[in-house]
Amino acid sequence: MSMTDTKPPADPPESTGAKHPFHITKEEERQLRLQGAQAVPSLVIGQATSFDEYARQLMIPPAVMDLARKAEDLRLSAWEIEALRHHLAPGEPGRKMGLLRRILHAKQRDDVSHPPYIRVACSGRGHYDELATKHGHLDSKDLPEGDIGSPVVLEIWPAQHYSPIHSHGHTTGIVFCLAGQLDVMVYEHLDWNATKLGLLTLTPGQCAWLSKDTYAVHRVFCPMNGGDGTTGPGYMNSTDEFGASFHVYLNPEGTAVEHHDGDSNSRDSFDYIDEDGKDQRHFATHSDLSWSILRRVLANTPLT
Secondary structure: OOOOOOOOOOOOOOOOOOEOOOOEOHHHHHHHHHHHHHOOOOOEEOOOOOHHHHHHHHOOOHHHHHHHHHHOOOOOOHHHHHHHHHHHOOOOOOOOOOHHHHHHHHHHHHOOOOOOOEEEEOOOOOOOHHHHHHOOOOOOOOOOOOOEOOOEEEEEEEOOOEOOOEEOOOOEEEEEEEEOOEEEEEEOOOOOOOOEEEEEEEOOOOEEEEOOOOOOEEEEEOOOOOOOOOOOOOOOOOOOOEEEEEEEEEOHHHOOOOOOOOOOOOOOEEEEEOOOOOOEEEEEOEOOEEHHHHHHHHHOOOOO
């Protein structure tokens, strides 16, 4: 029996109140976007178009700028994007459900506190690699549970899906937009009621950044068309629209400056705020797929 998608019921007409995922009103969104555009150091790394913007980017740590320069020409190819759409598309009668949609359903069964997204490890193994063989995308392999702590991760964000508020601890890194559109809210610290520092939108070629001391806590949301219903806990979209981002996380010993303060936060685990209980929880950074497996699946995907 094939899996099929269920759509949430249509929501009432839009109100002026605070909504998922950022729990802000339209006016608060406007103010936070202004704050994000004026933040010092700059929240976004891109081609500066004004003196002020150049000065704000000049204050970004050299280790971060080095990561951004190395990533600036990265893009997903047209065929990769179309193959990703194929595997994200909702189940339809007579059509085999794509690998990525199967993973989304599996993750939703385990956690309905936020709409699921997909982490792809660019090194190491993925937790759901075996689904690529189970459903006939690749030859049978005996693949163990995925690794944790990959320093380089591709994240795939179905439209209207989002992450919890989470902290990247003591890592230094970038969030580079590869496809679609992504909204990023930055918080002062890890708490449900933490002050929001700014809201920004990333398009392909732009990136946000973080370090232990600056912009370490954020939430990511794909604002594209998700189909019926309004996003929130338990939501599953009904389109193949998505955003994609490339993430690099360096542990303190991987940057030029180390902080010796006795803590051991690394990319192996992050803390986050649970949407239901508003309490802080712990996430070991297992990835859902490995890039080596996903790219072979995409290459074997018929696009006609």
